[in-house]
Amino acid sequence: MVSAATQSSSRRRSGNGGDLIVLGIESTAHTFGVGIVSSREPYILADARRQYKPKSGGILPREVAAFFSSVAGEVLEEALAQAGLTVRDVDGIAVALGPGMGPALRVGATVARALASRYRKPLVPVNHAVAHIEVARFVTGLRDPVAVYVAGGNTSILSYSEGRYRVFGETLDIALGNLLDTFAREVGIAPPYVSGGKHAVDKCAEGGDYIDGLPYVVKGQDVSYSGLLTAALRMARSGARLSDVCYTLREVAFSSIVEVGERCMAHTGRDSVVLTGGVAANKVLASKVALMAESRGARHGTVPPRLAGDNGVMIALTGALALAHGITIGVEEAVIRQRWRVDRVDVPWYPETLKDLSSG
Amino acid sequence: MVSRNPEGLVEWVRSLPLASRGAESEIRVGAWMGIDAVFKLRIPKAYMHPRLDYVLRMSRTRREAKLLAKAHSLGARVPLLLGVFPSIGLIIMERIRGKVLRDAIREGSYRAEDLRMAGEVLGRLHDGWIAHGDPTTSNYIVSGERVYLIDFGLADKATSVEDLAVDIHLFRRSVESTHAVQARDILEHFLDGYLEAAPGLGERVIERAEEIRLRGRYVEERRRTVWAG
Numbered sequence: 001m002v003s004a005a006t007q008s009s010s011r012r013r014s015g016n017g018g019d020l021i022v023l024g025i026e027s028t029a030h031t032f033g034v035g036i037v038s039s040r041e042p043y044i045l046a047d048a049r050r051q052y053k054p055k056s057g058g059i060l061p062r063e064v065a066a067f068f069s070s071v072a073g074e075v076l077e078e079a080l081a082q083a084g085l086t087v088r089d090v091d092g093i094a095v096a097l098g099p100g101m102g103p104a105l106r107v108g109a110t111v112a113r114a115l116a117s118r119y120r121k122p123l124v125p126v127n128h129a130v131a132h133i134e135v136a137r138f139v140t141g142l143r144d145p146v147a148v149y150v151a152g153g154n155t156s157i158l159s160y161s162e163g164r165y166r167v168f169g170e171t172l173d174i175a176l177g178n179l180l181d182t183f184a185r186e187v188g189i190a191p192p193y194v195s196g197g198k199h200a201v202d203k204c205a206e207g208g209d210y211i212d213g214l215p216y217v218v219k220g221q222d223v224s225y226s227g228l229l230t231a232a233l234r235m236a237r238s239g240a241r242l243s244d245v246c247y248t249l250r251e252v253a254f255s256s257i258v259e260v261g262e263r264c265m266a267h268t269g270r271d272s273v274v275l276t277g278g279v280a281a282n283k284v285l286a287s288k289v290a291l292m293a294e295s296r297g298a299r300h301g302t303v304p305p306r307l308a309g310d311n312g313v314m315i316a317l318t319g320a321l322a323l324a325h326g327i328t329i330g331v332e333e334a335v336i337r338q339r340w341r342v343d344r345v346d347v348p349w350y351p352e353t354l355k356d357l358s359s360g
Numbered sequence: 361m362v363s364r365n366p367e368g369l370v371e372w373v374r375s376l377p378l379a380s381r382g383a384e385s386e387i388r389v390g391a392w393m394g395i396d397a398v399f400k401l402r403i404p405k406a407y408m409h410p411r412l413d414y415v416l417r418m419s420r421t422r423r424e425a426k427l428l429a430k431a432h433s434l435g436a437r438v439p440l441l442l443g444v445f446p447s448i449g450l451i452i453m454e455r456i457r458g459k460v461l462r463d464a465i466r467e468g469s470y471r472a473e474d475l476r477m478a479g480e481v482l483g484r485l486h487d488g489w490i491a492h493g494d495p496t497t498s499n500y501i502v503s504g505e506r507v508y509l510i511d512f513g514l515a516d517k518a519t520s521v522e523d524l525a526v527d528i529h530l531f532r533r534s535v536e537s538t539h540a541v542q543a544r545d546i547l548e549h550f551l552d553g554y555l556e557a558a559p560g561l562g563e564r565v566i567e568r569a570e571e572i573r574l575r576g577r578y579v580e581e582r583r584r585t586v587w588a589g
């Protein structure tokens with residue numbers, strides 16, 4: 001373990017006149033993204049990405065990996081062009097090593113290792129969930145929040161304590177994004193799951209009303225969505241108005257995650273909350289979080305849609321924080337970690353954000 | 361004087377001094393039939409649809425009263441139920457003077473025995489097939505030599521070992537997130553007391569809790585179940 005003293009003395013000086021420039025690679029699920037950030041304004045220098053879109057229903061990890069391999073080169077070129085830089089100009093290469101799907105993760109790790117060894121750049125390991133929180137702290141300016149992280153593969157309530165982000169609550173079964181996507185697919189209103197910034201369930205819920213009968217399951221600070229999914233599907237198939245079912249499904253699912261977020265705030269005494277992850281793009285959910293916070297006299301913020309879903313910027317930004325604190329790994333150590341828990345990652349930079357990294 | 365009309369009662373309760381605020385309720389203190397009492401009033405949530413909000417507040421209030429009484433009859437250390445008014449989300453119960461276990465741990469003023477007793481209360485409940493639903497360190501009160509379990513709003517009759525195991529899972533996770541440094545020690549004493557109060561069954565519940573924990577961990581599996589479908 002490195003002591004706090006060593007960490008700050010090993011704070012990296014960059015070759016860019018006091019700025020730290022980091023390139024980040026995301027490839028944990030459906031998005032291959034490359035982002036480049038600087039510790040000085042405008043902070044975000046590049047944000048390039050390609051998303052794998054399943055044609056019918058679900059996706060196969062191997063197909064995703066093949067797609068990623070085919071677009072990796074052009075996404076990298078695009079990011080460098082946006083920033084007007086070459087790989088030589090960056091101070092480090094950050095990569096999301098997990099958690100995620102093995103074959104997909106391997107593509108990102110391979111590209112990162114190649115760049116790091118070819119250009120002799122430090123390699124920085126980044127945890128995908130930590131990155132969702134870091135981008136939220138960065139864009140909202142709320143430095144010590146409760147984080148409501150809602151996406152396709154993850155749904156959890158996180159907050160910092162004793163050197164790490166701790167899980168205060170999570171789904172006991174499926175994730176919120178999964179719930180919405182699966183319901184939409186099963187009743188035939190998706191894919192596409194999201195278009196024009198709205199989820200298929202939102203569009204379907206227009207004109208719908210609240211109806212009794214769907215299970216609201218909160219256990220302590222956890223939620224459970226699988227019973228809700230089954231019941232909603234049953235209701236839809238037994239002839240209830242689909243708009244009512246969509247409206248109620250959304251109302252129950254969103255209210256319960258906001259409620260456990262509120263519990264975490266009460267429990268930890270935090271006075272701010274941020275909403276992050278792909279489902280944070282949902283306006284109805286964001287307004288519920290805002291109402292919850294306001295009723296407690298707490299501050300709140302939501303990551304804008306562009307940065308809420310998986311992207312390379314959040315990996316670069318987290319990588320910059322880690323690099324500034326001397327967290328790097330050798331190329332041979334850069335192996336993927338499919339099941340990398342967020343609470344296994346030290347975050348010695350907390351509560352610093354990217355904006356604190358430039359000396360002057 | 362207290363009127364029997366629920367709306368009048370809410371008004372009177374809200375005039376009592378506020379002792380603390382939970383995630384879902386205001387806790388006020390005062391005398392009720394001469395007893396030192398706590399008035400737990402569930403507050404409407406602005407972010408919920410009014411119908412959902414009302415149904416939840418009413419059913420949790422009703423459930424809390426019912427299971428508090430049941431827990432008491434099982435010999436578990438819980439506050440005595442003094443009254444319930446579901447339509448306004450109000451429960452009246454004995455006031456336990458002391459310190460929330462979470463704070464005792466934070467201040468370093470807890471004893472191993474406190475944790476053992478905390479485990480024991482939960483063990484008693486489980487032995488009577490009741491799941492608490494929210495067994496965190498902020499839902500225990502250390503009062504002198506005794507430890508009480510409060511906040512039964514999410515409690516329910518258990519029909520499977522899994523239902524009970526969720527409690528153990530929740531307690532463990534709350535300890536690991538809230539008291540990361542002392543977690544191991546806390547859990548050890550807690551589970552000692554728990555197993556003592558729920559011999560036999562307790563072991564099965566703890567085993568099952570470990571399975572739940574692993575399920576939650578493996579994010580990748582959760583994603584695949586649906587995406588590859």
Ligand SMILES: Nc1ncnc2c1ncn2[C@@H]1O[C@H](COP(=O)(O)OP(=O)(O)OP(=O)(O)O)[C@@H](O)[C@H]1O
Pocket residue numbers: 028029030128132150151152153154176177178180181193194197198199277278279280281282283308309310
């Ligand atoms: N406007 C929206 N409303 C609701 N859900 C949305 C919206 N936009 C995107 N989503 C959902 O977000 C999810 C995708 O999230 P994200 O891009 O973070 O990827 P992920 O791989 O699921 O993330 P993670 O690995 O962090 O769990 C999908 O389930 C998608 O339906």
Ligand SMILES: Nc1ncnc2c1ncn2[C@@H]1O[C@H](COP(=O)(O)OP(=O)(O)OP(=O)(O)O)[C@@H](O)[C@H]1O
Pocket residue numbers: 263266267380381382383384385386387398400439453454455456457460494498499501510511512513
């Ligand atoms: N019977 C009681 N005697 C003394 N104090 C109490 C009693 N009941 C509750 N309290 C105090 O009020 C606080 C909140 O109570 P309780 O946990 O029941 O409310 P809640 O809104 O359900 O909270 P949460 O769901 O966030 O745990 C407790 O942590 C405790 O400090």
Ligand SMILES: [Mg+2]
Pocket residue numbers: 382498499511
């Ligand atoms: Mg409580």
Ligand SMILES: [Mg+2]
Pocket residue numbers: 382384494511513514
């Ligand atoms: Mg409660």
